[in-house]
Amino acid sequence: MNTKILRHRRRRRLVAIGGACMAALCAWRWGLLHAEETQSPAPQPALRREGTQLVVGPESPLRAALAVAAVAEERIDARFTLPAVVEADPARVVKVTTPAPGRIVTLDKRLGDVVKAGDVLFTIDAADLAQARADDAKARAALDLARSNLARQRTLAGADIAATRDLEQARGDYEQADSEAARTAARLAQLGARGAAPGRALAVRSPIGGRVVELAAGAGGYWNDATAALMVVADTSRVDVTANAREQDLAHIYEGQRVAVRGAGFGDVTDARVATLGWALDPDTRTLKVRLPVANRDGRLRPGMFAQADFAERPRRGIMLPLAAVVQDGFASRAFVEVAPWRFEARALHLGTQVGERIEVTAGLRAGERVVVRNGVLLND
Numbered sequence: 001m002n003t004k005i006l007r008h009r010r011r012r013r014l015v016a017i018g019g020a021c022m023a024a025l026c027a028w029r030w031g032l033l034h035a036e037e038t039q040s041p042a043p044q045p046a047l048r049r050e051g052t053q054l055v056v057g058p059e060s061p062l063r064a065a066l067a068v069a070a071v072a073e074e075r076i077d078a079r080f081t082l083p084a085v086v087e088a089d090p091a092r093v094v095k096v097t098t099p100a101p102g103r104i105v106t107l108d109k110r111l112g113d114v115v116k117a118g119d120v121l122f123t124i125d126a127a128d129l130a131q132a133r134a135d136d137a138k139a140r141a142a143l144d145l146a147r148s149n150l151a152r153q154r155t156l157a158g159a160d161i162a163a164t165r166d167l168e169q170a171r172g173d174y175e176q177a178d179s180e181a182a183r184t185a186a187r188l189a190q191l192g193a194r195g196a197a198p199g200r201a202l203a204v205r206s207p208i209g210g211r212v213v214e215l216a217a218g219a220g221g222y223w224n225d226a227t228a229a230l231m232v233v234a235d236t237s238r239v240d241v242t243a244n245a246r247e248q249d250l251a252h253i254y255e256g257q258r259v260a261v262r263g264a265g266f267g268d269v270t271d272a273r274v275a276t277l278g279w280a281l282d283p284d285t286r287t288l289k290v291r292l293p294v295a296n297r298d299g300r301l302r303p304g305m306f307a308q309a310d311f312a313e314r315p316r317r318g319i320m321l322p323l324a325a326v327v328q329d330g331f332a333s334r335a336f337v338e339v340a341p342w343r344f345e346a347r348a349l350h351l352g353t354q355v356g357e358r359i360e361v362t363a364g365l366r367a368g369e370r371v372v373v374r375n376g377v378l379l380n381d
Contacts, residue, residue: 047379054379056342067374068338071319073367076360078313078353080252082290084243084261086305088234089293094208095229099191102126103222105201109231111215115206121231124223126202129193136184139177146170146177210235236303239296241272243309244287252313252353253277259292263307270294272309313353319361325373326351326359327380335361336379338370344379 046060056062102124109121153170193202214232217223223230241261245253257274278289292309294301326333326349333351336344352360365371372379 050343052345053339054336054344054346056344062378063342065375065378066372068370069373070368070370071321071361071365073317073319076313076316076318076320076353076355078252078355078360080249080311080313080353082243082245082249082309082311084241084263084292084307084309086263086265086294086301086303086307087240087242088213088236088303089238089240092208092210092235092238093213094206094210094233096121096204096206096231096233097226097229098124098126098204098223099226100124100126100128100202101222101224101226102128102200102202104217104219104230107215107219109206109212111212113212114210115212115233116209117206119206120203121206121212121233123201123203125200126191127200129191129202130200132184132187132191133193136181136188139181139184143174143177143181146174150174204230206233208233208235210237234303236299236301237295237297239294239301239303240275241292241294241307241309243290243292243311244282244285245277245290246287247281249311250277250288253290253311254314258312260310260312261292261294261307262310263305265301265305266307267300318352319365319367320355320358321349321361321365321371322373323354323357323359325371325376327376329380335365336372336376337365338372344372346379 046057046062048055048057056066105123105125107122109115109119115121150170150173153167157164157167191202192204210233212231213234213236214229216228217230243259253274255274255276259272259274261270261272262268272292272294275291275293277291281288290309321335325335327335327346329346333349334346335349337347339345347364349361349365350363352362354360
């Protein structure tokens with residue numbers, strides 16, 4: 001047997017032995033893996049769904065993360081804050097106009113001056129005043145003449161000397177003269193010159209006490225617009241704090257309600273009460289004005305100041321949840337209710353007023369039900 005044949009047989013023997021060893025190694029590895037698979041069970045999911053319920057398994061790490069508590073009905077003392085602004089009371093603001101056109105002779109009060117009711121604000125030289133006084137003097141003279149004539153005719157009629165027609169004429173003349181005198185006197189009273197010294201000078205007086213807050217002219221100027229205010233006098237011993245309420249706030253606001261008002265100009269918190277609510281909402285801001293009168297005898301509150309009004313709602317009983325218990329699902333709010341141990345179902349909620357870190361539930365929960373109050377978002381699949 002030659003050397004080549006021996007080498008060939010030896011090579012074939014080595015290949016066969018190597019193949020057998022490789023097959024044995026693969027069989028051992030497969031058996032080992034199969035044994036591991038049969039010994040190690042498949043891992044359980046942390047959360048599984050069964051119909052509408054979510055089940056947290058015994059080995060689930062969610063059991064350590066979730067907190068469940070029973071809800072109860074309790075007293076709710078809710079408060080809410082609205083932006084506000086200080087305004088002058090419209091009933092305490094008077095726009096002073098000139099009763100007749102004329103030239104301003106003197107300004108007796110200037111911007112910011114304190115005035116009392118009846119104080120002279122300014123004086124104008126009014127030609128209409130001279131004409132009104134002349135008309136009044138003429139009417140009073142005519143009235144005196146008509147009165148004398150009526151007395152004479154009554155005397156003559158009593159002696160059967162005067163005709164009845166003459167007496168009736170005298171009575172008619174007297175009534176006409178009396179009416180004309182009343183008209184001219186009313187005109188003088190309207191001008192504010194009744195009983196004043198004769199002449200063209202017309203003194204305009206303040207109808208209320210307060211402070212001059214606006215001044216639109218100076219001495220020497222001519223004023224002929226009877227509808228425009230030459231001065232504005234405001235009594236700021238009492239001002240209005242006007243809050244702007246949204247539509248959803250109106251159900252919790254009522255007349256007589258106590259309100260705490262605060263702001264930079266108020267110093268300490270000021271107590272107030274709701275006096276009136278506006279009738280219609282502002283079409284631009286969709287808010288309603290709520291008027292809160294506030295005493296301001298020291299004058300520290302100025303119209304235009306910003307403020308905040310804290311309203312206290314009527315106490316009521318209801319269910320409160322921590323904000324962490326409410327899960328948002330799009331535009332809807334819901335909570336997870338435990339229907340059995342570690343079985344939960346999602347429940348849609350209707351929410352009310354928020355008080356600090358808690359919120360009122362108006363529908364969707366009953367007292368005594370257990371709710372996930374912490375990490376409920378982990379169940380939101």
